[in-house]
Amino acid sequence: MLKADTILFQAGSLQFRSRHLLVIAILVIAFTTAFILRSFPAKYGFYLHEYDPYFNYRATKYILDNGLDAYWRWHDNMSWYPEGRDVPKTSQSGLHLSSAFLYQVLGGGQSLLNFLIVLPVVIGSLTVIIVFALVRTIAGTTAGLFSALLFSLSPIVIQRGDLGWFKSEPFGLFFGLLAIYLLLSAIKNNEIRYAIPKAVMGGLLLGFGNASWGGVQYFSIPLALFFISLAFFKRDTQISVYVAVAFTLFTVISVVAFPRPGISFLFSFPGIALIGGTIFYVNAYFLKRLSSQIKENRNILFLLIAFFAIALSIVASGLLYSNPRYINAVNPFSSSPSSSAQALLASVAEHSVPTLVDYLTNYSVLLMFAGFGAFMAFKRLNAQSVFALILSLSSVYVSGGFVRLLVYASIGIIILASIGLHEMTRSILKDRISLDVTAIRRTKPDVVTDYRNNRKIISVVSVVIIIFILCIPLMYPRNANWLTLADDPPPIIADGRGIPSQSNDWIDALNWISNNTPTNSVIASWWDYGYWIQTLGNRTTLADNANYRIVRTVTLAKMLMDQEETGITIARKLGADYILTYVEAERFDGPNGTSYYSFGYGGDESKMLGMIRIGGFEENKFLERDKFTATPLLWNTSLLGKLIPLSPEGYAIFKNGQLANFSKQYYPGSIALYSKQVKYLDNNITKIEQPLSLVYSSDSFKNSNDTMMTAVLIYRINHDYKFQ
Numbered sequence: 001m002l003k004a005d006t007i008l009f010q011a012g013s014l015q016f017r018s019r020h021l022l023v024i025a026i027l028v029i030a031f032t033t034a035f036i037l038r039s040f041p042a043k044y045g046f047y048l049h050e051y052d053p054y055f056n057y058r059a060t061k062y063i064l065d066n067g068l069d070a071y072w073r074w075h076d077n078m079s080w081y082p083e084g085r086d087v088p089k090t091s092q093s094g095l096h097l098s099s100a101f102l103y104q105v106l107g108g109g110q111s112l113l114n115f116l117i118v119l120p121v122v123i124g125s126l127t128v129i130i131v132f133a134l135v136r137t138i139a140g141t142t143a144g145l146f147s148a149l150l151f152s153l154s155p156i157v158i159q160r161g162d163l164g165w166f167k168s169e170p171f172g173l174f175f176g177l178l179a180i181y182l183l184l185s186a187i188k189n190n191e192i193r194y195a196i197p198k199a200v201m202g203g204l205l206l207g208f209g210n211a212s213w214g215g216v217q218y219f220s221i222p223l224a225l226f227f228i229s230l231a232f233f234k235r236d237t238q239i240s241v242y243v244a245v246a247f248t249l250f251t252v253i254s255v256v257a258f259p260r261p262g263i264s265f266l267f268s269f270p271g272i273a274l275i276g277g278t279i280f281y282v283n284a285y286f287l288k289r290l291s292s293q294i295k296e297n298r299n300i301l302f303l304l305i306a307f308f309a310i311a312l313s314i315v316a317s318g319l320l321y322s323n324p325r326y327i328n329a330v331n332p333f334s335s336s337p338s339s340s341a342q343a344l345l346a347s348v349a350e351h352s353v354p355t356l357v358d359y360l361t362n363y364s365v366l367l368m369f370a371g372f373g374a375f376m377a378f379k380r381l382n383a384q385s386v387f388a389l390i391l392s393l394s395s396v397y398v399s400g401g402f403v404r405l406l407v408y409a410s411i412g413i414i415i416l417a418s419i420g421l422h423e424m425t426r427s428i429l430k431d432r433i434s435l436d437v438t439a440i441r442r443t444k445p446d447v448v449t450d451y452r453n454n455r456k457i458i459s460v461v462s463v464v465i466i467i468f469i470l471c472i473p474l475m476y477p478r479n480a481n482w483l484t485l486a487d488d489p490p491p492i493i494a495d496g497r498g499i500p501s502q503s504n505d506w507i508d509a510l511n512w513i514s515n516n517t518p519t520n521s522v523i524a525s526w527w528d529y530g531y532w533i534q535t536l537g538n539r540t541t542l543a544d545n546a547n548y549r550i551v552r553t554v555t556l557a558k559m560l561m562d563q564e565e566t567g568i569t570i571a572r573k574l575g576a577d578y579i580l581t582y583v584e585a586e587r588f589d590g591p592n593g594t595s596y597y598s599f600g601y602g603g604d605e606s607k608m609l610g611m612i613r614i615g616g617f618e619e620n621k622f623l624e625r626d627k628f629t630a631t632p633l634l635w636n637t638s639l640l641g642k643l644i645p646l647s648p649e650g651y652a653i654f655k656n657g658q659l660a661n662f663s664k665q666y667y668p669g670s671i672a673l674y675s676k677q678v679k680y681l682d683n684n685i686t687k688i689e690q691p692l693s694l695v696y697s698s699d700s701f702k703n704s705n706d707t708m709m710t711a712v713l714i715y716r717i718n719h720d721y722k723f724q
Contacts, residue, residue: 056091092168
């Protein structure tokens with residue numbers, strides 16, 4: 001008997017180790033997949049991706065060069081000249097601090113730039129493990145493994161955490177999801193000596209996450225709703241109450257330790273929600289202890305109604321501080337921003353409202369599995385499934401605000417889809433086992449054998465079908481599947497269509513600025529290029545991608561869209577020495593060897609509508625009915641029309657790539673054609689007195705044979721010029 005027990009124990013131990021090895025193997029596959037997909041842009045070279053990473057690189061370098069004390073006192077005079085910028089109060093300090101620390105520990109002698117280019121890939125891939133642990137806590141190991149694989153393949157998550165994406169999202173998601181995992185793990189724990197340390201660490205991490213990415217504030221909303229729901233679903237409440245209090249307390253301590261969001265978090269929509277939800281849970285706990293079991297739920301319901309009435313009154317009053325780019329998507333009572341602020345928000349591509357196509361493209365078949373997962377979570381309705389529903393449904397709701405917030409929807413849909421996939425596979429295997437037991441009771445061995453074989457075939461076929469369905473979005477549609485969406489070249493070497501340019505126009509222009517302009521020069525441009533000019537051009541700018549001074553952005557819009565004399569006068573008053581503009585246009589051959597250009601979709605020519613709205617001008621005076629083609633008034637009067645070195649020649653219709661119709665007058669559906677024309681020549685060459693002179697133009701503008709022109713042009717301001 002002892003020998004038999006030993007054999008059974010050894011067999012069970014072997015099976016246990018095999019399961020763990022399988023889990024580890026799948027996690028390694030998920031991590032590797034995430035790392036490879038996030039590294040796709042490496043084929044274009046090692047660059048920081050987008051705009052904000054250049055400022056974050058500069059801020060991290062400032063810490064390493066000058067020390068932490070200098071960073072906390074850093075007033076950046078190269079930004080938003082002449083007022084400057086208080087960096088710790090207006091940026092993601094948590095991101096800068098953690099990156100500087102990691103470089104000191106793991107840098108290994110490589111350059112800071114290369115380290116920060118790779119760091120988002122590593123952090124994003126490690127988040128796969130965090131997602132596994134989180135979903136495993138909610139719905140078991142199988143669901144956790146599904147979530148790890150799906151998270152590693154999610155196109156939205158990859159696009160906001162790929163090679164060079166040294167921005168807030170990878171760090172914010174890592175810290176935020178790890179904090180939530182620790183909280184749920186603490187609530188499930190039956191021993192307070194383990195639960196409280198987890199809650200404390202989770203709170204500190206959530207606070208640090210808020211200092212790393214403003215979007216982490218969103219997580220406070222579902223957590224608050226979860227604490228409220230625990231009063232109804234958690235029977236053994238004593239440990240969970242201690243956990244909720246410790247988590248919230250240390251979240252607040254961690255948040256207020258940083259200048260941003262700092263003390264304002266306590267008066268913000270997410271701060272009030274998190275603290276209020278915790279207070280409700282504590283009150284409900286004591287109410288339960290004082291009430292009879294019959295009156296318990298009724299009294300808690302009255303308490304809930306009172307809390308929501310107070311909360312709605314506070315929110316509707318408009319007295320709360322909220323991050324307009326994130327929390328206003330949650331808060332339906334938030335006051336509408338000014339028309340200029342709305343226009344500025346709408347001018348940013350990532351702030352556009354997502355469409356049904358966006359959801360279908362990015363989530364595809366996951367929506368089906370997520371729907372089934374939501375049904376099973378409703379059916380189970382325990383504390384963990386309630387949290388999954390709260391987090392997932394609220395994240396999908398929030399993502400409707402603008403495209404950038406689809407990263408929230410990705411988390412919610414992945415959690416529900418993982419639950420759905422887990423329940424499907426479990427039901428298949430469970431059904432097979434239970435029916436096998438029934439079959440074994442039959443007296444005919446051949447029937448038992450046939451039945452077992454049939455059930456095995458059905459199970460295998462079912463699993464293969466599920467795997468096949470999950471693989472569909474990896475390959476289809478051909479040009480918008482999950483793999484192609486991960487192929488995203490850095491904007492500094494690509495045009496507005498996401499196609500790498502034939503020349504390094506931006507890199508060469510920024511090098512020219514650094515080497516050929518006085519060190520105290522101030523560069524005026526549209527805000528998009530501010531971080532590039534500061535970091536790579538090493539020059540002062542009037543505005544940048546932080547966009548926290550709307551008045552300055554409005555002034556720049558007026559400078560570019562108003563009349564030439566007014567625009568140049570504004571630039572002079574702001575202290576600018578140079579004006580930079582960027583134009584994209586596609587060249588094609590016209591009749592008699594002439595070259596024509598049509599506007600692209602990534603330069604200042606594509607931002608005119610936003611500039612007009614932000615500056616408060618009338619759209620129909622400057623743009624045709626398509627809201628893209630400039631009218632003669634824009635070309636003849638505005639400063640931007642004179643900065644762009646193109647002149648309208650006519651309007652055309654193309655069929656099968658060939659010119660089919662040409663007219664001197666605009667008509668709907670036609671494309672404007674332009675020829676090259678520099679309005680402000682270089683004074684040093686022409687000796688002609690002008691208010692501006694073109695001192696630099698990039699290679700694709702000078703080379704008439706390039707198909708795509710991605711031209712960076714720099715004009716020097718003549719401060720001595722007097723208008724007539």
